[in-house]
Amino acid sequence: MPRAKRIRNLLKAAKGTLEIQHISPSSEHSIGNYVEPTPESEPERVGPKKGRQSSHYWSVEAIDEHGLRQNVKVKVKDALNMPSGLRVIVNYDDKYQPIGEASALLARVCGLLAANHIMFPISFERWSAMPDTYKDNMRESSLKTNEDLAKRDVLFKIGKLWREYRCKLWNEFYDPLVSRNELIKNVPESLNMEQWAAFVDYHLKPSTMDLCKKNRDIRKRQSIPYTGGAMSLSRRRDNLKIETGRNVGRAEL
Template structure:
């Protein structure tokens, strides 16, 4: 589906978005009564501890919830991080502020995102707003995607016309019409088929539940006094309370990770490194992402928290790119081997291919250092506050 110009133009009804935002949106699920142990800061800069539910955040006056972040990964941690995530889930149901008729979160009207960020900042306090905004808005985009998926599952019918008529009373007719027409296109259907196939490959689910990886990792760090590496974190999050693994494949991978960990003499406190045990078992990373870490961190971001040079960062990204091309190169070699064998004979073909592989890899990997993530310092502990 093509992006529409209207997605990036200022909406005519933007002035009507002004509201107090003092209660959850009608579409939001009933808020649970769970109380989060957090800190709030008032307009005078006074900080105090409180026990508060996500619903009570909407009623906050003249103060904001302080959100703590992991300084290495840049992810929200602790109960304040959990409260933020829960509240964002409620906010994402406000279809007046966050319409559902957009094709891609990145293309959502910037005026809408600006207004949304103002609403978020009216409830939560961030130590570095411009930096934290990147993560928070990305997380909100994911929550909005969940809302659209839930509405589609609940109100979709067999045909376009039937679905158009089966509209939630909380969604405007114009929004619903645009949303439904986009979802009935062939391009969207093909995308869903690809996503379904990709989801089938997720055969080793974690046991974190609704808790984010960053919060789970922080819990482990507090409990053990050591930040878990990816191998340790994978084993921890694929092990059930009774000690068994979520599946046989997870057990096999965990055994390999444990064996590699016993052989390793590295005792640093890094979350991840280029050739750590996790990468050896699961394969190299794709450019721009780090698995088993959670939303946000990339190879460069993690390295930027370490005392390494720009050249080492560039070398790291270069090696990741080269490794990601390994499968493609292997396929090309197989095709070339078959072709040469057919043309000039098996023995000669093997000699040529050996020469090709040797020379190609020699050129590709010559003079490339072996970069690794340097030690990453542990984040400072939050200020101790009495909760009475």
């Protein structure tokens, strides 16, 4: 039997610290620090004016420890390894939803953290069962927040992405024709045996398999596919607000 395709761990260990700081009631937070601009020799695809400027980096505003602001170009893979003192500002709208290119950078960083097996083990059956110790360690070592609503938003994002990552991992490695022992032997790269064994046992439980079957049936009955693209509704609403000069309701989105 061919060995299942391995999923690469995008972030084996978070070495840097990415900070989120509340700036003002107009809702600004900050993440990360400075990253060297993209080399001139690297080809770029320039997007629309109100969209992403390049597909190779995120063009965002940063603030240093002295309060001086500057525009920087940040790549996701470098967001957690920036020098101390410079933070990328994430603007939030009146509904406390992140907007702008920095919000997309924050979402990608949350995805890296959610896929980190050391920071958030996949052996726990649900996100609510994840001990607060893991979440506190993440905030201390990789992503700092000093505002309760920002912390809540970030943890909600990471929890959602952690669940999605576990589903992707199981769909990639599960084979109904092989035994439990064979599934456990096929450990994904960079994941230890104990985590993987607990993960496999959880998914092979009859109650879990019944729940998965119900969820598949529900998805099959969905008649309206999502066609909104990768941009979040909060960013789309902000772009429409800039274009029209007025607040945009949910029906217009």
